[in-house]
Amino acid sequence: MLPLKAKCVLSGLALGAAVALSGPATAQTRTLNMQATWPASLTLYENFTYWAERVDKLSAGTLKINAMPAGQVVPAFEVLDATHKKVLDGAHAWGGYWTGKDKTAVLFTGGPGGTFGMDFTDFMGWMYFGGGWELYQEFFQKHLKLNVVAYSVLPSGPQAFGWFNKPITSVADMKGMKCRQTGIAGEVWKALGFTVVNMPGGEIIPSAQRGVIDCAEWVGGVEDLRLGFHNVWKFHYSPGVHENTTVGELLFNKDVWETLKPQEHEWIKSAANEAYVIWHAKWQRQNADALKELQEKHGVQILQTPRDILLEFIKGWDKIAEEESAKNPFFKKVLESQKAYASIVVPYKRFYFPPYSFMANYYFPPKAN
Structure with missing residues (x-):
């Protein structure tokens, strides 16, 4: 028979093992209720659900996103105000919808006119290495006085x-x-x-x-x-060239965001960056298949x-x-920031990158319309 002290030690080890084995199953699950500006039938909404699925997997199920389509809680164009007021924990949207509040909003989508020649990679470069993300938060929180945190997630172009x-x-x-x-x-x-x-x-x-x-x-x-x-x-x-580099966003109520743990922030941001790249790659193939179907099945003339x-x-x-x-001084501030960043990366890429269109025309000669 084991001494009482030994029994207590073994019992403690067994309890610790049980807790360790249970792991994430016993961890408290957090759910964020978020709504898109898109109906569930659109591929733009699939960017939202892809991101939500990646958050779920990265967190081993401890952080879940209730990804709702447009209109489920509020009308599509009211998700920003609903996020500010904490009616929603967050939203999946496009900044161009907020130009009624301030036209600067469209610049955080990439903006019309080609973003000074930047592509989707360059836009994220400006966002994270050219001061864009800081301006993004300043725009919502200080300029519009909205209790919102924003991240880019949806490269829906060209x-x-x-x-x-x-x-x-x-x-x-x-x-x-x-x-x-x-x-x-x-x-x-x-x-x-x-x-x-x-x-x-x-x-x-x-x-x-x-x-x-x-x-x-x-x-x-x-x-x-x-x-x-x-x-x-x-x-x-x-x-x-009106939306050739156009990017959608994730919005979070700032109070809700600040209750999340640092690790949860990292899951959210990592999943957003992954969705930006992986979803866009899939989407370009879907667009190619769609154009083929439009021409061959539906008789559409695809013209330049x-x-x-x-x-x-x-x-x-x-x-x-x-x-x-x-x-609008803030509009000017953001526009000049974009142009300054573009003035560095765009001329470099024009010189250094291979002529993709030249090679495309060589291997796949364009057909006459």
């Missing part, structure tokens, strides 16, 4: 120029056309002669079928295929946007950006 009911060869062909556009890009097109109509993505096809609009821009590729744009229009033009239209858009954006900078 986006197409749009869909039309007739061929487009110049800006003159667009004048007077009623076209669905949104945000600051819509302001540029309006200045160039469009009759701009703003509406959510789900209303585009019904509006086109009723003759309310003649053309529309949404995203391009698989997103447009899922919404059925090919059932209304047969002329699809790309590229565009005339360069003059792209140039006129950039000039129009520069004019609006100049006007906004003159009256």
